[in-house]
Amino acid sequence: MELKKNPKADLTRNSGLYFVIGLVAVLALTWVAFEWKTYDDDNNFDYTMNVEDTLDEEVPMTEQIKTPPPPPPPAAPEIIEIVEDEEEVEETVIESTETSQEEEVIEVADVEVEEVEEDLDIPFAVIEDVPIFPGCENEKDKRACFNEMMQKHISKNFRYPEIAQEMGVQGRVNIMFVIQKDGSIGNVRMRGPDKNLEAEAARIIEKLPKMTPGKQRGRAVRVPFSIPITFKLQ
Template sequence: MQVKKNPKVDLNRNSGLYFVIGLTVVLFLTWRALEYKSYPSDTTTLDIAQAVDDLKEDVPVTEIIKTTPPPPPPAAPEVIEVVEDTEEIEETIIESTETSQESVIEEVIAVDDVEVGEEEEDIVVPFAIIENVPIYPGCENAQGNDERKACFQKMIQAHIVKEFNYPESALELGIKGKVFVQFMINSKGHVEAIRTRGPDKLLEQEAQRIIAALPNMTPGMQRGKSVKVPYSIPINFMIQ
């Protein structure tokens, strides 16, 4: 008697279909793996260091102006002709303007009539030792010189973060580094004499633009008089 197989338990019944489905899935995954692309993401970060009081670093000279030498003097003639002076010249008598003891002073000026003008001197006091530091807008309610210093430094850093814009050219070229900035707050509260020193001109120009955008402040006071106050801060340009 021959044993007959039940068609429901035949393992090879749908093997072709399963093979086609598996082959399709493998080809799809292989195609997606070959077409997959990834792009590196560049993010810029700004690192602001603490303020450095009285930064004594000389800014290097970046450009030397060369002047052309003066032309040589004209050569003397080989033969010198002597011409006799036949013209008569009238001599002028110069009278002496000196006064002697016998001279009489007709007009006497009183001491009270002389006005003496006081010449204002530009006094520079470092930020670390000044009696009253410059007041940044928004720090008027700070009590004491120490609180005003802390508020001043905080507002300066907030201004740099707000105005910061990484130069696109420097970002494409991968230029980064630290730029040292030094500027002066004059006796009227305006920012002037901005000096920068960094690894590249693009970063120096951006740092100078940020500091030039600072608002007008209440000037620093020393012994009840407005004075100039220098301030220094490094700005670190980083690419991550």
């Protein structure tokens, strides 16, 4: 015999309804909790605004501008009195400086003015009368003869320094000197790549003979002259 269950005794029959009712109740409690407001009983709130009193600030005092005093009035013009010229003025008599025929004229002797000779340096290229190298006295072109004799003198007395040869030193030495007013050689200066070459060039120039000095307007003057000496290893 099959057993049958009483529908009234089934507890799960209305479970869906109970779930909905419980869910609504929970939502209602949650809404009430969020909307619930409370107020303090202290009603002694001070509604006055905290405004600072700006009248206590220091107001800067305006500086008093002193105006300069007015300029003094212009002085009154002096009153010029016109006085009649009654006083007598003595006239100054200027005597003539011209001599009369009766006075004797003293003759003054001629004053000799000594000419001061100035030491002038006239370059060899522009001097009127070039210095005369010994042996060029009878040549017409003494300037060309001077240059030719200078080259011969250098070739004759040329000697390559041994120490410069060992070191392999070579180059050009520019040498300058002055032919003095007495024909001697002075003020020798040189510039080259090595001291040994410079010393040899100076030795050659110091062996130059005494010359006839150069002249400008008939007066003996100093004549600067420069010439290069080339030292070249073969």
